[in-house]
Structure formats: C-alpha cells, structure tokens
Amino acid sequence: MKNIYLLFILTLLCACRHQPGNKSGDLIELFVDDQYEVKNLSELVESIRVIPLETTDQSLIGSIADLGYDDGNIFVLDGYNQLVSQFDENGQFIRKLVQKGNGPDDIQHPQMFSIDKLHNEVWLSNNTNFMRFDYHGNYLGKRDYQIGFTDWYVDEDYDIYFYTGKNDNAHNEDGFMTGDLTLLTTNDQKKTWFKSDIIGYYKPNMTKVSFGSSHPFSPQPDGSVTFSYTFNDTIYCIKNKQIYPKYCVHLTGNSLPSEKLDNMPGEEIDKYIQEHPSLQWNMNSVFETPAYLLFGYGIGFHAWAWVLYEKATKKMTNVQIKDDLFGSTFLPIKDSSGDSFWAAMMVENMELNPKLTEFIGKEKYERLKMLSPEDNPVILEFTFKEKF
Template identity: 25%
Template sequence: MKMNYTHILKLSVVVGFLSACSVSVEKKQINGEDMLVCHVEKVEKEEYTLNLSEWVTSFDVIPLETHDSCLIKDIGKIVLSENYIGIVDRDVYDHPVKLFDRQGQFITNVGQRGQGPEEYLDLSDAYLDEDRNCFYLIGFAGVDKILGYNLKGEFTKSIPLAFKSIDKPKFFIDGDTITCFSMPLANKSVIVFRQTLDGSVIDSVPATPNMYATNYDGEIFVTANASKYELFYTGVDTLFHYNRIHNKLNPAFTATFPHPTIHTYSELPACFVIWSMDIKNPYKQQLMVIDKKTQEARYVQLKNDLFGNIPVNFYRYDKGNIIFIYNSFELKEYIQKALENPGLEKELKERFIKLDQQLTGEENPILMIGKLKNEKGRVNQ
C-alpha cells in the first residue's frame, strides 16, 4: 500500500520512480532487527502534496482561552489526555505551567517557579495522568525526582528517580511503571531505565561510549506514535525503538545527507518522517516521508485538507496525536485568504467567518490536534 499524492503519474513514471527509490532507501539487519537507511542525496527532488487526512482520523481546532492569568509566551511542550491540555511555556520564569480543557478553557496554573521542593525552574518534560488526577513535571538538568501535582494545580508529592542527576529527561507513566529516557553525559551512562512509582529500578539500558555527550548541545526526542516508545537521539543521529520485553534499544532509522543540515527524525505508524533545514539557508526547510512497506522516499508539502488547505506549520506529537500551533494573527491571515476561495464548502466557510470574527490577532495560540491513524488505517493509493 502506498501513500496518496495529488500528482497523477503514468505507469512508466511510477516504475522509474520506484527503481530510484530502491536505491535511496536501504534495509539493514542490526542484531536481528530491521533498520531503514534513507540516502537523502539519492531521493527525487520533486516535491509532492500530502494531505493531512492521510495521517489523521480526527481533527480538532482549539483556541486557547486568553486573559491576564493564562497568557502564553512561547509554547515549549504540549501534553494531552482525554479531557485536558497541558502547556509548558519555554519561559517558565514568568509563565507557569498551565492546564486547559480540551475545548481550550483555562483551568489553572500548575505549581510555581522557584527552588523549593514543590517548585520548578527549567523543565524538560511533562505528563498528564488523568486516571490518577495527576500532572507530572520533570526538570532539565541534574534531576533526581518527578514533581506531582493534582489537576487543580496543587503539589501532591515527589517521585524519586532510581538514577540521580540525570539530564534532559523525557518520561512516560504506564500503570505503576515509569519509563525514563535521558541524555547520557560522559559520567552518566544510563540512557533509558524503568522504575516503580516508589523509585525502585525495574531495568535499565546503559549508553554505549559513542552515545556519551560532552555538553548539552544534543537533544533527545521521545514519542509513542508507532511502537511503544521511539527515541531519536541527535548524538548518534539515529531513531531507536525501545523494546521493553527484552530491555533493548533497537536502531530503526537513520539517514545520510549530501551536506550538513539541521534535522530530526520521527515515526508514524506507516512511515518515517525527516524534517530538515539548510544550515546556510534557514528559510529552506523540507519534509520527507519514507513509507515503511514500500520503502519509497519523497519530499512532501503537507496540506491541511481538513481545514481549508491552510498552510501547515511546525508540529509536535503527544500520545499518538499530531499538534499544530498557530498564533492568532497568522491564522487570521490564513483564514481571510481561504475565504477568497469561491469553492470553499459552505459549512467550512461559516466556520471560518465565525473564527475570523473572534480573532483579533492578540489571543493565545490556536491548537489544531489530529489523532494519528494506526497502521491498519493506512489509505490505499
């Protein structure tokens, strides 16, 4: 099964393209597991349109409530649960963590900035556990605990970490188990560990010497979109799967580039995604999709066909969701341009007019959240 694209290609062109793709994407066996390597320099340069509806099963537009007590400066992290949205601002010094409902109504600030045992300074990650009525936060560097708050924003308890003084941690809570990933500085050799809620070690994966970081320049990105947990670590330029049963990190994807780029790898149920930016030309940003089954690699322009084909900007993931963030001034411009389209569907046009009237350009960000399809939800070409 292949991804749907707006280009209608003749059979001869398709055959030629597939021949090229067989060279641009290579499958390797690493410790008995499949790993894909995309040779970006060999991928066809033409850019194709990819509809957002290929990736998601549902789509919500959520303007976040705006007033003095819930202003957002710059979103650093978004976490979701069934009924809540958590926002971690990059500037937690003046903008504490905030909790909204899934309609965008502000509920409360969560905790406060400070150096006390119930407070935080810089944050690396957050997790909403609605079943336990908990909002968990974790610090950025030298971390030895997770801070727990209730959904009223009140501190409840700290969870001790099994390994101390970890850096840039990312974590998930599944039942009574915490899975924590961290960037391994040279003297801190664990890259992932699992523990109980009381801090007892279940298991851990030591970092190999090539993973050791000497400073904080690298990043780790952890998602749960396709496998249980996917880890992209810039220090070794590889996306891994964490196998909880065998307690192993298995390399799943990497790429080669013709020249230096800033890039990230992410994984969806049906494909790997490369976002890249030219170091010499930061305005040149590209998106590439690598289909897992066909091993086709294509540059794509992602189009939001679920919301009037407005441009798609930077996105994040959380718990199998893809999240787009728009500032209100930007979205208002996109909506006004879309309203010039005489072929705009009546229902969507009415929705755009209403939203355009609501937006002044000075509101909190507007979120667009799509639920990612699982592998069985792939769209046939």
C-alpha cells in the same frame, strides 16, 4: 509524490549502528535520497481541527514551548514562565497545574513536563525532583532525581527513561557517566545505552555548542516506546526494559555518517555544517502512530524536510511542507495521538488563507480571523491523507 526506496530485511545487517543488540521483529530500512518535493500543507492533510485556547487573565500564555494531548486534555508549557496549563479538547481553560513560588505546594524551578499516558499523570521537572499530578489536577507527590537530561519517559512500572543527550553526569560522584539513554528504576538502579566518545569532552564552565533531539520518545498503543537520539540513523523500540532497532534510516544524498557526527564536539559540527549548506543531517522529531512513521531531517542550517512512511502501503514521501493554510514558516508538530498530529501556533504568526474553509468551514474561519495577537495561541489537530 516522490516515492523513495524502501527495503525490508530479516536480519540486522545494515549500515546503521545497533548498540543494544536486542532483537525483536524485522528491521525496516528506509533510504532517503536528496530529491525532496515541496508540497502545500493543503495537499497533504485529510482533516484539520483548529482549537483556539481560551484567553483569560488566569489562562494567558506568552508562547508555547511544548504541548501534549491525551484523553480530551491539552497540556501546554508556557515558554516564558515554564508553567503548565491544562485545557479541554475544545480549548476551554481548566487550570494551571501549579504556581511558581517558594511555598510547600509551589514549584520553584519549572523547566519541562511530560505526560505519562499509561497512568494518566503529568510530571513537571523541578530542578532535582519531579512534581506529579493526575488529569484532575490532584497533586500526587514528588520523585527525586540527580541527573542532567533534556526529556524523559515513565514506563508501566514507574521506572524513568531519561534522554540525557550526552550530558556528563559525573556530578553524581558514583562514577556513572550517561549515554543518550539512561534508565532509573524506582529503587534508584541505573542503566545506560548509546554512550559516545564525546562524553567527558567538555570541562566545567566550558562554552559548548549543543544539538538536542526533539521528541525522542513516542509511546505506542501496545505499551512500547519508539525512541531516537541526536545524530543517530537508527530508530529503536523500547519494550519490557529491552531495546532493539526498529527502523534503519539512510540519508543517501550529501550526508555525513551519523557515527562521525555522534563523536564530534558541537563546535566542529557547527563549522562543518556551515561549510556544507546542502548536507542532509540530524534525523529528528520522530513520531510513530499506528499508520505512520514521521520524522524530519536538516538540510544544512537553512531548511528542514519531513519523511512520511505509510505502513500499510509501504510507501514513503520526502517533502518540504509549505504552509499555504496558516502561513507559518515551519509546522511545529509537538505530539501525536492515534493517527492525529498536534501542533501549536501563535496568532500573530498566522496569515490565514481562505482555502482553510475547505477544512473547517466558513463560520469557524471567520471566527479565527477575529482573533488578535493578544489572544492565546491556537492548537492544530490534523491527519494526513492515506495517499498524497
């Protein structure tokens, strides 16, 4: 294992940007150099559970655009029709939460979904409102919004944090242009954080290159939320309507300062990355569990590396994961629960290695081999080893 520098500090004096200024606890600095290792997935994981999703006419899924797990329920977003299907923890189909159509109980413009694990609800975005369901499929009503966003999180008071990703929300005609994080309360009050100079740069009908943030919200058992946004080197904590920096990540190799990236139009970023193929950039896909902090970063446009910080040992691993078990080119982690991580994989993309039997046994391995490309995707639940 390649250990990387790790330093604890007791103040907020570091190179990262801390726009909110709210302090709580100690800020942890993580220094990531460019000497990552290539590790096999089989070397990194402690356990793997493979869950084939039941394939029926009612449950058929073209591809999985997103997934979430909570309390024995697996929710998946079909990348083709944007509808959400619910399965139990063994992969048995339960229901589609709603059908697409123009009826009073249908969804007209499905886009994304989010699990509200605090209230055991699923929220589906529907152009200008959310449709809410409980885990039993009961419809709970709608919540209107007028804001452009790419993800959201519902807190204990049903206030909504939108990840707006530098969208210009001037269409609200209230003079309110959002930053990367916008709070919308139940009485429609707004507050925004992390507004960059790029806000307002793009004009209507102007073609633009956009770089999103994967998994910006990572809920924690204590009710707080770990939050990150594109081109930022700080990972934040949201709790009790307050935001404070929690981790400061330094990509210390051949990297471009996050503040410069944050204020560059997408076309300029695209050109710069093309000209610097070994650049470390765009910390993304941030997951925090009681035991780990896991995040990825790009290496130019051609590679992706993961950083795993073990909280108990205060050790870090900088690694490219080679999937020697399922043969995927990229491990698509979509959610975390407890200390488990969840991913999805299409059957046609799997090249099973007999080494997988060490984790799931020969009988389950043989059943996996019998799946066909026409079958539904499989869900992976896995845990990392305490020490690599």
